[in-house]
Amino acid sequence: MIDTIQQSLISEGLQEARQLVQTMKQKAYKLANTDLLKRISELEDTLRSIDDVNNISTEALHIEKCSLKALIDTAYQMYHLYFSRQDICFSSYVANLHVRVDKMSFFRMFFSLVHYMGKHADPDEDRFISIEAAAYNAQTIAMYIEDNGLYPTSSADIFDHSFKRRITGAISGVGLAAIQQWAHSVGGKVCPVDKVGTGLKLCFLLPGML
Numbered sequence: 034m035i036d037t038i039q040q041s042l043i044s045e046g047l048q049e050a051r052q053l054v055q056t057m058k059q060k061a062y063k064l065a066n067t068d069l070l071k072r073i074s075e076l077e078d079t080l081r082s083i084d085d086v087n088n089i090s091t092e093a094l095h096i097e098k099c100s101l102k103a104l105i106d107t108a109y110q111m112y113h114l115y116f117s118r119q120d121i122c123f124s125s126y127v128a129n130l131h132v133r134v135d136k137m138s139f140f141r142m143f144f145s146l147v148h149y150m151g152k153h154a155d156p157d158e159d160r161f162i163s164i165e166a167a168a169y170n171a172q173t174i175a176m177y178i179e180d181n182g183l184y185p186t187s188s189a190d191i192f193d194h195s196f197k198r199r200i201t202g203a204i205s206g207v208g209l210a211a212i213q214q215w216a217h218s219v220g221g222k223v224c225p226v227d228k229v230g231t232g233l234k235l236c237f238l239l240p241g242m243l
Contacts, residue, residue, distance in 0.1 A: 132241035174241035
């Protein structure tokens with residue numbers, strides 16, 4: 034669980050940061066400084082993502098039957114400007130499947146993964162995120178998320194340190210434990226998939242039906 038006192042402190046800090054950003058934006062408009070306005074827009078994206086992550090509930094709030102394809106399409110519509118700004122290609126291959134999840138925490142969790150790629154993956158390389166889903170068994174849907182991002186790595190072992198940090202330490206500040214608790218709260222689980230080459234691979238096993 035994310036500590037509520039920590040959440041409050043982060044929220045207060047975010048409020049102060051937003052006020053400062055608004056002041057900077059007004060000055061940038063007066064100066065007609067387009068480069069500064071672009072930087073401010075990126076900073077606003079970062080603040081929004083921090084707020085999203087800070088408000089993720091690791092307990093499902095309202096579990097309901099949802100079309101997985103509709104969820105992913107909606108998530109893309111919510112974040113397509115971010116994808117475009119970061120030059121990230123997105124694709125999904127999802128059949129007519131239904132899952133039982135909490136919609137809002139699904140969207141926030143999705144963005145926390147996406148934002149890591151936008152922030153840390155090498156911007157000079159092609160970057161894509163793909164999602165595939167299929168029936169795992171009669172009661173479970175497997176949703177496989179993959180990104181091909183090139184991240185700072187170490188050759189110490191097969192799982193480089195940056196990958197370990199992202200998977201077992203923190204994914205955009207949330208941490209695998211929080212994601213696992215969220216998945217568990219809807220009756221599913223999340224499994225880090227062995228690294229193949231580069232990028233992040235996760236498999237969510239979620240309660241669902243065809």
